[in-house]
Amino acid sequence: MANKEAGVTSSTNVGSLKRKFSNSEEECNNKREGEPSLSILNLDIPSISKDWDDQLLLNLHVEVVPGVFTPYVVFSSYPDFLENQKNKRSELIAMMNDALSERKILLDCYNHAMENIINLDYEHIDHVPVYRVKELYENTKTLNKLAWRDWKKQLTESDFKTIRGLKEKCRRLQQKVNDFLWQLLYIVDRRQLPEPEELSEGMFQELFMRFARIFELGLVGAPNVGCYTFKVNGKEISSVPDALVINPCKKNSLLAVVKVTKTYKKEIDLEAQKKMRKVIKVQNPTEHVDTNLKCQHIGDILSVLRCSLFGPTGMFGFVVQATEVTVVAFATDKNYIQYIKTGLFPEQDCATVKYSEKCNILSKKGRHKLVKTFLDMATLMKYM
Known part of the structure; x- marks a missing residue:
């Protein structure tokens, strides 16, 4: 019986019932008490x-x-x-x-890393040169003096407690940036072979995760x-x-x-x-x-x-x-x-x-x- 009634409601009466419920607070309350929502009635949800x-x-x-x-x-x-x-x-x-003031120096450091350490500016994965990513990856294996100079200057201009905390973050950030560039290098290398490979969702998932972990x-x-x-x-x-x-x-x-x-x-x-x-x-x-x-x-x-x-x-x-x-x-x-x-x-x-x-x-x-x-x-x- 329930299925039969539901079938009738879903065929000719849905429009009128929607209008009735939207215009009547009493009917709406009745719907809350026991009648299924019309929006998902008989809806085949995967x-x-x-x-x-x-x-x-x-x-x-x-x-x-x-x-x-x-x-x-x-x-x-x-x-x-x-x-x-x-x-x-x-x-x-x-x-x-x-914590705003504490994060200000950190924010500047990360912005520096996004622009000068990960020194890439492209719109599509197929446009990124392998040689460029490889060069950046090799640079982040160690603390390159030129690349990290501005960061170190910001640290020395801060108070001692902040310096100590940020120096540790600096070391961790260096490794995480290197991990991100490793995955990017892996992807662009696969894509720019003589016979390019199809990239998988897992590759892009790993790239995003390594970026977020930075x-x-x-x-x-x-x-x-x-x-x-x-x-x-x-x-x-x-x-x-x-x-x-x-x-x-x-x-x-x-x-x-x-x-x-x-x-x-x-x-x-x-x-x-x-x-x-x-x-x-x-x-x-x-x-x-x-x-x-x-x-x-x-x-x-x-x-x-x-x-x-x-x-x-x-x-x-x-x-x-x-x-x-x-x-x-x-x-x-x-x-x-x-x-x-x-x-x-x-x-x-x-x-x-x-x-x-x-x-x-x-x-x-x-x-x-x-x-x-x-x-x-x-x-x-x-x-x-």
Whole structure:
């Protein structure tokens, strides 16, 4: 009987019922008490999140915040994740503000490294010369006097305690930059052989992870990531995130979820153009993330949301399209996990997702835009 009734509702009456629910508070309350949300009624949701497409976003009551944001503006959403934890929110904001002066010198040092140590400025992996990466890789094996001169000067102009801490960071940073350049050298060398090899998503995943580790973010990537599950309207969904930003010392340990594809967005558009045989419109700057990737990434986030450092009300993410990085902030109502589990949604949107502009880690401009965000994310993890 239930299936029969559901079938009738999904055929001719959906439009009228949606209008009725949107116009009647009493009907909406009845919906909360026991009637499934119309947006996911009879919806065939793939049981594996990597098979999700963009049609699911509205059905899951997720609103994409319009606009083009810098990575740091997206990162600054973290107080929203703690809206229902006023004391913790105030304490965290105060600690982050207190550390501003301490991070200033470190920020300058990292910016110097992004421009002068990783001295690359390209837009596509195929444009990067092997010889140039090899030269930079060899230079970072030891503390090259010329390359690190400005950094050492900044250290000597600081007070003794800061010098001591930053000298150790300097040594660690040198090794992590060298690790990043090693992976980049491996990739460009594979690509520029007489018979170029196809690059895998795993190669770009490892490149991003090594870049993020420069800033002392802790990451674990597939295949060293387990399978997570959650329920949507009673149906179990499984997900294996590509990578996680994590602090294994804490019970609720996750700061961000990473989604990786080996293809640049422009290449995805060209492939779609080839298949559909029609002219692609000029890309809206807010739509630089592939639409299906958005939903698959949110599926990954939902699978681990219960493990968030902030509680189940927020999570950061990264969408990596080859070497282009987009920072993501996913904020929810405090009861959102229960809403998607039962399919009983309130009238208003109860989750929002915000995307930054894309930042290419092969370009100086792209790396600079990520420095402050990555450094402060590492600081935030320390305080959470």
